[in-house]
Amino acid sequence: MTTDRPPTAEPKGRLAAEERQVRAARRFSRIGLLMTVGWLLLVPAFVLWTGLPEPAWLAALVPLYLAAMVLHLIRIRRYVRSLGTPASPVFVTAACAVGLAITLVGVASSWAGWTWALVAGILLGDVVAGRRARVIALWVVASAAVVVALTYALGALVRPSIEGVPISPWFAAGIAGFYVASMWCLDVERLWWFKAVTDLDDSRRTAAELATARERLRLADDLHDILGHALEVVAFKSELAARLLEADPDRARSEMDEVQRVARESLTEVRALVRSTRDTDLAIELAGARAVLGSAGVALEVRGDPDAVAPAARNVLGRVLREAMTNVLRHAEPSRCTIEIGADRLVVCNDGVSGPGDGAGTGLAGLERYLEEHAGRLAAGCDGRGGYRLEAVLGSGR
Numbered sequence: 001m002t003t004d005r006p007p008t009a010e011p012k013g014r015l016a017a018e019e020r021q022v023r024a025a026r027r028f029s030r031i032g033l034l035m036t037v038g039w040l041l042l043v044p045a046f047v048l049w050t051g052l053p054e055p056a057w058l059a060a061l062v063p064l065y066l067a068a069m070v071l072h073l074i075r076i077r078r079y080v081r082s083l084g085t086p087a088s089p090v091f092v093t094a095a096c097a098v099g100l101a102i103t104l105v106g107v108a109s110s111w112a113g114w115t116w117a118l119v120a121g122i123l124l125g126d127v128v129a130g131r132r133a134r135v136i137a138l139w140v141v142a143s144a145a146v147v148v149a150l151t152y153a154l155g156a157l158v159r160p161s162i163e164g165v166p167i168s169p170w171f172a173a174g175i176a177g178f179y180v181a182s183m184w185c186l187d188v189e190r191l192w193w194f195k196a197v198t199d200l201d202d203s204r205r206t207a208a209e210l211a212t213a214r215e216r217l218r219l220a221d222d223l224h225d226i227l228g229h230a231l232e233v234v235a236f237k238s239e240l241a242a243r244l245l246e247a248d249p250d251r252a253r254s255e256m257d258e259v260q261r262v263a264r265e266s267l268t269e270v271r272a273l274v275r276s277t278r279d280t281d282l283a284i285e286l287a288g289a290r291a292v293l294g295s296a297g298v299a300l301e302v303r304g305d306p307d308a309v310a311p312a313a314r315n316v317l318g319r320v321l322r323e324a325m326t327n328v329l330r331h332a333e334p335s336r337c338t339i340e341i342g343a344d345r346l347v348v349c350n351d352g353v354s355g356p357g358d359g360a361g362t363g364l365a366g367l368e369r370y371l372e373e374h375a376g377r378l379a380a381g382c383d384g385r386g387g388y389r390l391e392a393v394l395g396s397g398r
Contacts, residue, residue: 057109117176121183230266304341
């Protein structure tokens, strides 16, 4: 777990770069929304430039325009909160009524009244946002056809003119239909990008929180691995030294020296864990297993050579062997133990299991998570003959 993890500075740098990218994307999304609002503001600006319509028409256009702005802002707020949610029937009815009314009143108000159809196109984007492509296509085609038909009929009836020269009804109808059939894209695109960036930012934050929780779990597993094994060895050898104190003082002193060595090594490993430089080599763990089991009077048989295992696999299988030895000392009273080493496989078998032997502690659960992170699997349990068998297989041995 800890040995092949990249330095912590790299993830921090990557997160900082992602944070800058998300901020930049969010800025551009907001710029897109401002562009949509800018198009809406272009309508009254163009009307002022071409000349205000008569007061009667203006009294109708201003409330319709304000209503369209309010509807658009309401839709933006609701859509950004939940990407892909279609507009409610009430909103659809209000937006269609306002969009069609402002288009028709605009066309009737002056020769440049077709500009008001741009507002209808934005409202159409609010209506179709979050719907399926086929439904959007039907909405756009039907809306454009209705606008062209009604504005043509109205233009033929009103006959707007520039300085006394009549304008063809097809002119206003064509431009109004074009606005309705095209401006919805601008609205839908900006809304989608803004919410998509927001969702990506939320996902990135969630991933960072999950990574933090996973790191804490990793540290807990490693501390259990280090301290559980060390304390088990210390307890066993201290008990052995106490029994040998009168019968064999020299061996008792040797066992206590071993206790001191194990304690110091464990302290070194804890410090290495904090620095993320801890290593568990299979050959070193095998030598430790020989010493511990030899002191306990357990006959050990080793099949296979740890030096024939690849470096990366040696580190992973070394962790497995350490946890296996901890379980042997803690949960069994063995007389013999067998360790089988393969290129991508480790099997540890022992006798002397007094209970069922499954789920005796949390070490195997952490070991199973560790192997899953290294594309491996763990199988452990009683062999049905009063013994216990633990097998760890890495990816290529599946």
